[in-house]
Structures are given as C-alpha cells and as structure tokens.
Amino acid sequence: MTLRVYNTQTRKLELFQPQQDHKVQMYVCGPTVYNYIHIGNARVFVFFDVVRRYLEYKGYEVTYVQNFTDVDDRLIETAQQEGTSVKELAERYIEAYFEDMDALGVRRADIHPKATEHIDEMQSGIQTLIDKGYAYERNGDVYYRALRKDDYGKLSHQSMDELKAGARIDVNEQKENPLDFALWKKAKPGEISWESPWGNGRPGWHIECSAMSRKYLGDTLDIHAGGMDLCFPHHENEMAQSEAWTGKPFARYWLHNGYINMGSEKMSKSLGNIVRVVELRQEYAPRALRYFLLSAHYRNPVSFSHEAIRQIENGLERFDTAVANLRHRMQTANEGDADQEVREELDRLTGEFEAAMDDDLNTANAISVLFEAVKSAQSMLSRPVLSKGSLTAYLDWLRRFGSEILGLIDMGEEEGLDQEIEALIEERQQARAVRDFQRADAIRDQLAAQGIILEDTPQGVRWRRK
RNA sequence: GGCGGCAUAGCCAAGUGGUAAGGCAGAGGACUGCAAAUCCUUUAUCCCCGGUUCGAAUCCGGGUGCCGCCUCCA
Numbered sequence: 001m002t003l004r005v006y007n008t009q010t011r012k013l014e015l016f017q018p019q020q021d022h023k024v025q026m027y028v029c030g031p032t033v034y035n036y037i038h039i040g041n042a043r044v045f046v047f048f049d050v051v052r053r054y055l056e057y058k059g060y061e062v063t064y065v066q067n068f069t070d071v072d073d074r075l076i077e078t079a080q081q082e083g084t085s086v087k088e089l090a091e092r093y094i095e096a097y098f099e100d101m102d103a104l105g106v107r108r109a110d111i112h113p114k115a116t117e118h119i120d121e122m123q124s125g126i127q128t129l130i131d132k133g134y135a136y137e138r139n140g141d142v143y144y145r146a147l148r149k150d151d152y153g154k155l156s157h158q159s160m161d162e163l164k165a166g167a168r169i170d171v172n173e174q175k176e177n178p179l180d181f182a183l184w185k186k187a188k189p190g191e192i193s194w195e196s197p198w199g200n201g202r203p204g205w206h207i208e209c210s211a212m213s214r215k216y217l218g219d220t221l222d223i224h225a226g227g228m229d230l231c232f233p234h235h236e237n238e239m240a241q242s243e244a245w246t247g248k249p250f251a252r253y254w255l256h257n258g259y260i261n262m263g264s265e266k267m268s269k270s271l272g273n274i275v276r277v278v279e280l281r282q283e284y285a286p287r288a289l290r291y292f293l294l295s296a297h298y299r300n301p302v303s304f305s306h307e308a309i310r311q312i313e314n315g316l317e318r319f320d321t322a323v324a325n326l327r328h329r330m331q332t333a334n335e336g337d338a339d340q341e342v343r344e345e346l347d348r349l350t351g352e353f354e355a356a357m358d359d360d361l362n363t364a365n366a367i368s369v370l371f372e373a374v375k376s377a378q379s380m381l382s383r384p385v386l387s388k389g390s391l392t393a394y395l396d397w398l399r400r401f402g403s404e405i406l407g408l409i410d411m412g413e414e415e416g417l418d419q420e421i422e423a424l425i426e427e428r429q430q431a432r433a434v435r436d437f438q439r440a441d442a443i444r445d446q447l448a449a450q451g452i453i454l455e456d457t458p459q460g461v462r463w464r465r466k
Numbered sequence: 467g468g469c470g471g472c473a474u475a476g477c478c479a480a481g482u483g484g485u486a487a488g489g490c491a492g493a494g495g496a497c498u499g500c501a502a503a504u505c506c507u508u509u510a511u512c513c514c515c516g517g518u519u520c521g522a523a524u525c526c527g528g529g530u531g532c533c534g535c536c537u538c539c540a
Contacts, residue, residue, distance in 0.1 A: 011470095029540075037540085044540045074538075157469060158536065205538090227540025228471095234539095257540075258471085264532055268539050295489080296479065301472070301533075308478050311490040318489085321503065356480095364480055368488035378504055382497095437499055444501080455502050462503080 003058065003358045006299060008231060008254040009155050013360060016253065018222040024060045025217040026052065027251075029209060029226035029234070030112070032069040033093035034078045037100055038274035039289070039304060040260040040267040044227050046293045047257055047363070049106040051225075053405045054357050065216045066109040067209060068094055070116050071202055076191055086192045087116075100277040103286040104293075105407040111216050115208040119194045122203045122211040125245050126183045134244040138174040140186030140199040144241050146179040152240050155254060156232035181237050183207050206237040210245065224251035229268075231256050257298040267304060275304060288313045291408050294363040319409045322374040323398060324464050325381055326391050327414055332459040336387035342380065346397050349373050353401050363406065370402050370409070384458070415465065421452065425461055428454070 003016040018024045028048045031037055037045075045066075055062050069075075070090035079089045098108075115122075126142055129135035135144050146152050153160055160179075182204035187193030193200040213221055219242075226235065235254065242250040259266045262273040280289055291312045296302040338346075349369055356365035377394045380386065395411075402409030417425075428443040444454050447463075455462040 031540080032538095041540045072538095156535075159468080161468090229535075229539050232535065233537085259534075259540075261533080266534065266539090270539060291489095292478090299471090300479090303478085305478085308490090311478065314491085315489050325503075362480075365487075368480070371488055375505085382505070432499080435499070441500070453502065455504095456498070457503080464503090 003055075004360060005253055005255060006360050008256050009251075011157070014253065018060070019220060019252070022059060022061055024055050024062045024222045025220075026055075026062055026064045026223040026225070027209070027213045027217055027221050028064070028066045028109075028224075029230055030066040030068050030109075031093075031097055032072055032074060033090045033097060034072075034075045035093060035269070036096055036276045036278045038267060038269070038276050039280060039293070040227075040274070042100065042104060042277050042289070043260055043293045043298075043302070044225070044257050045101060045106050046104055046290055047298045047361075048225055048255075050294060050363060050406060051223075051255075051361055052107070053407070054361070057400075057405055063111075063217060064109045065111045065113065065213060067212050068097075068112060068114045069205065069208060070094070070114045071192060072115075072205055090114075090116075096278065100281070103281045104277070104290050105286070113212040113216065115203065115212070118208065118212050118215065119203065121215050122207045123184075123194075123196055125207060125211050125214075125241070126203075127197065128245055129183065129241060132244065134241070135183055136176065137184075137198045140184075140201060141174060141182055142184035142198055143175055143180040144183050144237070144244075145176065146181065146237075146240060147177055149240065149244060152179070153236065155236045155239055158232065158236075181206065181233065183241070206234055206241060209234075209238050210242040210250075214242065214246065219246040219248040219250075221251040223253050223255060225255040225257075228256045228258055255298075258301045261301050261303045263303070280309075284309050285313055285316065287408060287410065288316055291316065291367070294367060294406065294408070297360075297362055297364050299360075316408070318371065318374055319398075319402060321464065322377050323395065323409065323411060324414075325462065326377055326395050326398075328457075328462045329381055329386060329459060330388060330391050333386045333388045333391055337389035338393040339387065339390050342390040342393050345376055346373075346393055349376065349397065350401075357405075366401075366406060367408070370398075370406065373397060373401070417452075417463070421447065421450075425454065425463065429461065432456075 004013045005016050006012070007014050026048075028044065031041060052062050052064050068090070071086055075086050075089055079086045082089065126135060129144065130137065130142065133145075134148050135142055147160055150160070184196060184198055184201050185204055186199055186201045191202070193202055213224070224235065239250045261267060262275070265271060265273060267274055277289070288309050292309050293302070295312065349372060352372070353366055353369045356362045356369060359365070373394070377398070380390065380394070398409055399411050403411045424443050424447060428440045431437070431439040431443070447454060451466045453464050453466055455464070
C-alpha cells in the first residue's frame with residue numbers, strides 16, 4: 001500500500017516519497033505561547049500526531065520537530081499587561097500546552113525547539129540573505145525582499161500582481177516593497193532583545209521556522225505542516241527565505257488542515273469565539289475530544305458543538321465494552337492459536353484501515369474501520385467455543401490500530417474488584433441459582449449505585465465500571 | 467477585485483461516474499428470570515435548475531446560501 005497526500009503547493013494528491021527511503025523529516029508549526037490553546041489549535045497537533053504514528057506504523061523512522069514561538073509582539077504585549085517577563089509567560093504556557101497535549105494523548109515531538117534559543121542560527125541566516133542580496137537593513141530592521149525571486153506566491157497560489165494590488169499592508173516607509181517582511185525587528189526601549197550586527201532587536205516570526213527546521217532536519221523537509229491559516233503569509237515567507245538561503249527546495253509536501261468553526265465562523269482568537277482545551281477536558285473525556293478532532297477529514301472544516309462531543313462519548317463506550325468483553329472471555333476460552341477465519345478477517349480489516357489512511361490520511365474512514373472491527377469482535381464472542389489465540393488476535397488488532405495509531409481506544413489493564421464487591425457478586429449468583437430474583441436484583445441495583453454494571457453472560461458474570 | 471472551500475438522514479460525517487460507509491439518537495426483533503451488553507432489521511427527493519453520459523451525490527454550465535485566505539491567527 002502506498003500513501004498519497006494532498007500537497008498544498010501542487011494542489012494535487014501525490015504519492016508520498018520521502019528523500020530517504022525509510023526516514024521522514026517532519027516539521028509542524030507549533031504554538032505561540034502567550035495563552036492557553038483552543039480546540040482549533042489542538043486539531044493540528046492531534047491530527048499530525050496521528051500522521052506521525054501512522055508513518056511509524058508504515059515503517060518510517062520519523063523525526064518530528066515542533067517549535068515554540070516564545071518571543072513575538074503578542075508575548076511582549078501580554079507580558080507587559082501582566083507585569084511579567086516574556087520568558088516567564090512563555091514557560092507558563094509551554095507547560096500548559098504540554099498538559100493539554102498529554103491529556104489528548106499527543107506524543108511529544110522528538111525536538112521542541114524554542115525561538116529564543118536559536119537566535120544565533122537566525123542571525124546567521126539573516127546575514128546570508130543580506131549577503132546574497134535577498135535582504136536589506138533599514139534603521140535596525142532587516143527585511144526580506146519578497147519579490148527578488150519571481151516564484152514568490154507559489155505555495156499559496158497568489159500572483160505577485162494580485163498581491164501587490166491587494167496589499168493592504170501597514171504603511172511602512174522603510175520597506176522597499178509592501179510585500180517585504182521583517183527578518184529582524186529593532187527593539188523598542190525596554191523590550192526583550194538580543195545583540196546583532198544590525199543593533200539590538202529580536203527575530204521576525206517566519207525566520208525562526210526556517211532556522212530551526214534547517215538546524216534539526218536539514219535544508220529540505222519531507223513534510224511541513226500546519227493550519228490552513230499559516231499557508232499565507234507564514235509558510236509562503238518561510239519557503240521564500242529558506243530557498244533563498246539554501247538554494248534548495250524547502251519542503252517536499254505541504255500539508256494544511258482545515259479550521260474548526262463556531263457556528264459558521266472560523267474559531268479564532270481575533271474573533272474571540274474560542275473554546276479552550278483546558279476547560280473542555282474538564283467537561284469531557286479527553287479521548288472524546290481527540291475523536292472529535294479526527295472524526296472529519298483533516299482538510300474539511302469541522303463545526304464545534306457540545307452535542308457532537310456528547311454523542312462521541314457514547315460512541316467510545318462501544319470500544320471499551322468490546323475490549324472488556326474480549327478480555328472477559330479469555331477466562332473461559334480454550335487454549336490455541338487464532339482461527340484461520342479470524343486471521344483472514346483481521347487481515348481484511350487491516351487492509352481497509354490502511355486503505356483509509358493511505359488515501360490522504362482519512363481518519364474518518366479509519367475510525368469507521370475501528371467500528372467494523374468492534375462489530376466483528378462482538379459477533380465472534382457469540383460463538384460458544386473460542387480460542388485464546390483468536391481473542392488475543394482481536395485485542396492486538398485493536399491495540400495496534402485503535403490505540404497505538406489513532407489513540408482512541410484505552411487498552412489500560414483491567415481493574416481489580418475489591419473483596420466486598422466480589423462477595424456481593426457471588427451472593428447474587430447464589431440468589432439467582434435459587435431463583436431469588438428479588439435479592440439478586442437488589443444486589444445489582446446496589447452495585448449500580450456504586451457505578452458497577454453487572455452483565456450476565458453464558459460465560460459467567462461480567463462487570464464494568466460506568 | 468484575485469484565489470479557494472463547503473452544502474449528504476433528527477444530529478455528526480465518509481464517499482470525485484455504476485443507484486448512498488461509519489457513529490449518535492429513534493423504531494422493531496432475537497437473546498435474558500428481568501436487565502445490561504451484543505447481534506439482526508429499519509430510518510436519505512445527496513441545496514436548486516439545466517447539460518454530458520447507458521448510468522452522476524460524484525463531471526460541465528447556471529443559480530441560491532454559507533465560509534476561508536489575500537492583514538495577527540492552528
């Protein structure tokens with residue numbers, strides 16, 4: 001099976017072919033850490049976490065880099081308002097970011113570089129751009145000559161004429177052209193700053209990704225990804241300056257995910273209609289949030305609603321009961337390997353799962369395959385005779401695809417019951433044996449009040465926590 | 467003005483030529499002492515109007531509605 005992905009730059013579905021056969025260099029733009037992240041921010045992090053896991057499943061050795069923008073206008077402004085330092089502010093929200101991501105089951109990137117720790121690399125890049133004639137200094141600011149190369153606009157598909165015509169750029173007399181953008185910004189009095197050949201200042205936004213991706217992943221990335229709103233100007237500018245800097249193509253595949261809408265509008269900090277992860281994960285099972293973010297194809301918009309997430313919480317129970325039912329049956333199953341029939345069924349499901357993911361990372365379809373597997377497992381459980389191998393095969397399948405790749409199935413070990421509860425279950429069984437259903441039901445109700453659901457099956461009593 | 471996207475059941479949502487995946491909710495049935503869980507069955511004029519085609523949710527043209535990017539934004 002071969003993976004195909006939609007490349008924003010070519011606007012086509014392309015066969016995924018990294019530079020080196022078994023390695024993938026992947027860079028995903030991370031958060032600007034001046035506040036908590038919202039569910040829209042989380043979409044990109046959760047989705048590309050799945051992409052990374054899937055690439056690993058396919059046998060690639062993935063190097064995943066995600067930056068923190070820990071100095072910029074908003075950080076400076078927020079720090080001033082709160083009477084704290086940019087550094088303290090950034091540290092606080094980096095920690096908050098990891099707490100949110102841990103809850104959502106997002107694995108850490110291999111490297112999480114911070115802009116403020118790569119000032120030298122950025123300055124060196126800026127100097128190279130100046131030396132090559134792609135950048136110029138004006139009164140302590142340094143700007144990139146956007147139109148020096150005639151392919152500016154090739155990522156976001158804007159012609160230079162249109163950009164010029166449509167440029168509603170702030171009036172900045174220092175720029176040669178309104179489309180030029182800052183590589184280095186002169187510090188205002190009292191602002192955080194670093195020394196440079198052009199005076200004290202701080203880096204522009206775009207140069208950090210160019211410098212850090214190059215340092216950790218090399219001149220050409222296999223995958224560069226982020227939200228759709230980063231396509232222009234951020235990624236366009238990154239690509240322009242990186243290619244001017246190195247003379248090589250910057251990224252082979254550009255992947256951009258769609259927004260989360262509130263009603264019909266995009267969720268965004270500037271519109272003020274955001275819902276933060278830090279609050280949502282108090283209200284809902286974090287797994288349900290993760291499922292919600294993966295329930296639509298990544299390039300499509302998804303509408304946020306509490307109703308949708310509640311529905312998903314119900315759906316997740318199907319995964320959990322399937323796992324619990326398979327495990328319960330292990331106690332009474334026969335020794336033996338998986339049946340041929342089971343192996344064939346699981347191979348079929350594997351094929352479907354891969355087909356979904358290989359088709360531009362269609363997580364919505366991949367999830368539907370998970371449900372197919374669950375249904376298939378439950379059907380098998382109705383058979384009177386089963387081998388442990390067959391049960392294990394299903395559990396392994398669910399672990400691999402539901403847990404390790406999508407991160408939606410919780411394969412945590414079974415909890416033990418305490419002795420008192422076990423005694424009650426046993427007492428109920430004895431009551432049932434003598435058809436004292438009143439007593440039996442009373443015990444069941446009592447346990448239900450403690451959140452323990454009993455289920456009578458041909459293989460004995462099964463229980464689970466609600 | 468330029469570029470792009472979306473419109474599928476009560477709700478979420480997949481699906482780019484062969485008469486509609488999956489989930490939630492609802493209905494009926496099986497199983498059960500009763501339940502629960504599970505399984506089976508069931509619920510769609512695919513926004514509208516034309517066109518191409520043996521055949522279109524899917525392609526083309528024209529509408530309608532909504533949204534995004536072109537400026538900070540995942």
